Amino acid sequence: MGAVKSIGVIGGGAWGTALALTAARAGTTVRLWARDPATVSEVRTKQQNTKYLPGITFDEDLNATSSLKEVADADAILLVTPAQSTRAILSALKETGNVRGPVVLCAKGIEQTTGKLLSQVMKEELPGIEPGVLSGPSFADDVAKGLPTAVTVAAHTAKTALSLCEALQSPCFRPYASIDVLGTQIGGALKNVLAIACGAVAGRKLGASAQAALTARGFAELNRLGSAMGAQGETLTGLSGLGDLVLTCSSTQSRNFSFGMRLGEGFMASELIAAGGKLAEGAYSAQVAVKLAQKHEIEVPICDTVARMVSEDMTIDEALNTLMARPLKSETDFF
Numbered sequence: 001m002g003a004v005k006s007i008g009v010i011g012g013g014a015w016g017t018a019l020a021l022t023a024a025r026a027g028t029t030v031r032l033w034a035r036d037p038a039t040v041s042e043v044r045t046k047q048q049n050t051k052y053l054p055g056i057t058f059d060e061d062l063n064a065t066s067s068l069k070e071v072a073d074a075d076a077i078l079l080v081t082p083a084q085s086t087r088a089i090l091s092a093l094k095e096t097g098n099v100r101g102p103v104v105l106c107a108k109g110i111e112q113t114t115g116k117l118l119s120q121v122m123k124e125e126l127p128g129i130e131p132g133v134l135s136g137p138s139f140a141d142d143v144a145k146g147l148p149t150a151v152t153v154a155a156h157t158a159k160t161a162l163s164l165c166e167a168l169q170s171p172c173f174r175p176y177a178s179i180d181v182l183g184t185q186i187g188g189a190l191k192n193v194l195a196i197a198c199g200a201v202a203g204r205k206l207g208a209s210a211q212a213a214l215t216a217r218g219f220a221e222l223n224r225l226g227s228a229m230g231a232q233g234e235t236l237t238g239l240s241g242l243g244d245l246v247l248t249c250s251s252t253q254s255r256n257f258s259f260g261m262r263l264g265e266g267f268m269a270s271e272l273i274a275a276g277g278k279l280a281e282g283a284y285s286a287q288v289a290v291k292l293a294q295k296h297e298i299e300v301p302i303c304d305t306v307a308r309m310v311s312e313d314m315t316i317d318e319a320l321n322t323l324m325a326r327p328l329k330s331e332t333d334f335f
């Protein structure tokens, strides 16, 4: 593909808006699609998205629309709605008949009903269109404020990955190109599940040592499952793997970590989910991650415990006992 001069961003939430600002700062023509007409109007007239990025007024004028057709024919599309809505949006994009450039998957999750990664969903819904993936340690608020951030941008060819990087690069946003489309998705999906566990440890006030142990053992799960699924080792230890895991497992700014904190404080997952609230992708990915691990015959005790907290209302104390009572293991392979 040639240079990416125009980008269509689909999703008027926190991350979609932050990525539209990123493209604008890179000097790329950008149009943001949002489902909610009030968001479209506020972005266009007030340079704000108060529902998802409260307290931030953009310096950039963003062009926003509620017509999918108007964003579909850009040189590249960034798809930034929650993971479970990816199939429906891809199908709606196909209906426009306008898509020609790569579609970059920016959600961090696995399709719950099928266990498929989002690039596999895309292959079914938009065959013939190149998939890309953007992932890494990057809070939307930080990016919208122009704080320095680095992410991985993957595509099947280096040329496409580099063209996408060039269209997003600015003094505050540094994308690294990759051709590991599969591996770049795995870290983002699994770190959300593991961040719920770390949040629960923080909420139950189990201490910094426990949180660090859980992060390291969580990485062992991410690494084992990612490798079994075909991810490259450097991807798993890179920005989209270890980098994002460290960020999300250590900050109350993370919605997954905060969801876990509430579990640690004694709330039941069913109560939190029924109450609505902010998106915690890990709650949707936990069970499907465990199923994928079973398929690959990989042990993922932390993901499994999170899945049980989310789907069976296992309490934090039961979760802790389950993990601490596991049979002793070697940390490495040498015996």
Ligand SMILES: NC(=O)C1=CN([C@@H]2O[C@H](COP(=O)(O)OP(=O)(O)OC[C@H]3O[C@@H](n4cnc5c(N)ncnc54)[C@H](O)[C@@H]3O)[C@@H](O)[C@H]2O)C=CC1
Residues within 6 Å of the ligand: 011, 012, 013, 014, 015, 016, 034, 035, 036, 052, 080, 081, 082, 083, 085, 088, 089, 106, 107, 108, 109, 138, 139, 140, 141, 278, 279, 281
């Ligand atoms: N917020 C962040 O810091 C980051 C988020 N992400 C990922 O980006 C994805 C989106 O997250 P956010 O923008 O933060 O979520 P959000 O909750 O701020 O916004 C979600 C947006 O998607 C829209 N939406 C939801 N379902 C839809 C559907 N069926 N059709 C059309 N629009 C729909 C909502 O109206 C809203 O505008 C998630 O997978 C998240 O893990 C990735 C990196 C950073």
Ligand SMILES: O=C(CO)COP(=O)(O)O
Residues within 6 Å of the ligand: 108, 136, 137, 138, 139, 140, 192, 195, 244, 247, 248, 253, 254, 255, 256, 257, 279, 280, 281
């Ligand atoms: O993916 C993110 C940071 O890289 C955002 O994390 P949360 O969805 O947990 O807020």
